[in-house]
Amino acid sequence: MNASVQEQPFPFQPASRLSAIGVSEILKITGLAIELKRQGRDVIVLGAGEPDFGTPDHVKEAAKRAMEAGDTKYTALDGTPELKAAIRAKFKRENGLDFAQDEITVSAGAKQVLFNAMMATLEVNDEVIIPTPYWVSYGDIVQIMGGKPVLVPCREANGFRLTAEDLVRAITPRTRWVMLNSPSNPSGAAYSEAGYRPILDVLMDHPHVWLMVDDIYEHIIYDGFRFVTPAAIEPSLRDRTLTINGVSKAYAMTGWRIGYAGGPRTLIRAMAVVQSQSTSCPSSISQAAAIAALNGPTEIVMERCRSFQARRDLVVSALNEMEGISCRIPEGAFYTFANCAGLIGRTTPDGEPINSDTDFTEYLLHSVGVAVVPGAAFGLASYFRISYATSALELEEACRRIALATSRLS
Known part of the structure; x- marks a missing residue:
């Protein structure tokens, strides 16, 4: 066989059904934030839709019993x-x-x-x-x-x-x-x-x-x-x-x-x-x-729900105090979906224009180390999503940083 042919393998070609599909924007942003943390940056990640609580003990015990029983x-x-x-x-x-x-x-x-x-x-x-x-x-x-x-x-x-x-x-x-x-x-x-x-x-x-x-x-x-x-x-x-x-x-x-x-x-x-x-x-x-x-018992679910509600109230209140941002009070889940249309058209301290919610979320990540997801990723632009499934202390610090970054826009 000709050596030159051996050196030029047929290039990989993904199936056409994947042409319009990409890796989730949420996973991309979370991955970038984790990489920045690995590099030593102080980053608060508010992107993942995952409760910060542990699996209840009685559930873990049931799994142990199943393993011990050979299931x-x-x-x-x-x-x-x-x-x-x-x-x-x-x-x-x-x-x-x-x-x-x-x-x-x-x-x-x-x-x-x-x-x-x-x-x-x-x-x-x-x-x-x-x-x-x-x-x-x-x-x-x-x-x-x-x-x-x-x-x-x-x-x-x-x-x-x-x-x-x-x-x-x-x-x-x-x-x-x-x-x-x-x-x-x-x-x-x-x-x-x-x-x-x-x-x-x-x-x-x-x-x-x-x-x-x-x-x-x-x-x-x-x-x-x-x-x-x-x-x-x-x-x-x-x-x-x-x-x-x-x-x-x-x-x-x-x-x-x-x-x-x-x-x-x-x-x-x-x-x-x-x-x-x-x-x-x-x-x-x-x-x-x-x-x-x-x-099993439902008390732990209700208790955690009360904790989520307190975090929701913290985040919504903080966001609504920031110039150019407004946030409706969600009825459930553990996300806020805040409107940042009032910030579109402003300029960062480095002279970069904020032309979209994606620009704004990138600015937050790189300027103050807060990772959130732009509304465009969810099909509705000029918004951004915060997952408040994390500690109140982290949420307070994240909101302080977002307010600081917003105040620096001109």
Whole structure:
């Protein structure tokens, strides 16, 4: 063989389906911040959506018992009967939803539930309506499957919530799904029963459209807000609604990777086919831990929620005292989504213009060592997201630095 040919290997070419997909902006910013910290910079990272609390002790004990009992083998494809029973009991007890065992699926995180559902249902150019601001993975998962994300901006004046009028305008014959997330990442906005009702009325008029609901922040709500989920409000939509949840946020179990959903058995069966050819079953140990979380005491969840609310109030109050920034009070989750439009057009001390929310967040990182995520990453510009799932001391210092950086703009 010719030596010159050997020296010129055929270049790697990624699949075309990845052409419009990139690594999450959140992961990029967090990675850069961690690298700056490694270099000795004093950086406060407020980017990751991960509780700073530890997994509750009774959950960790359940995992230990499972290991000691030898429960370390493959389990049923999409969840053990015991975990499915715990999920069914949770849905009935907390949401008023009654699912059969074959209407429940368990995956390696709520993200895999979303992925399985999209792979099991989307044809090329099928449309998925996604209100923005939105968790960035929603749109990317749709695109990987060959679908088309239809992004519908939700105005701050409406609490970052989808309106019935905007939904009607977005629906076409190609619409397959509408995705709703309440409380929301990144805005913390949540839908009450009255807020959901006009949207559900629209869906009742369009029987070809299915509803995917991400309830992962269900237990992180404030000020007496009452959480509701659509399938419980409108039972006639139950047979075309997938209700998604998990243990990551409420129980501080992000690394255990357990998400679950309840929905029509035909959909659940199709999702199982997808999972059978990817991860197969979730971790047996994690499933045992999830049973303990779902069946266990709720006091620790409520206690942590009160702590999150105090942090929310700290951050919102501090942001609203800064010139050029305003921040609505979120109903849930552990994020603020602040408006920085009043800073666009200003100039940094180094003479660099602030032309966008991305410019502003880069300025914060490099000038005062605070890592936050621009709203553009979530589909709605001139905002930035702070994750307040960290200590009050760090949040106070971060807000002091943001105020200092903002005051230096001219």
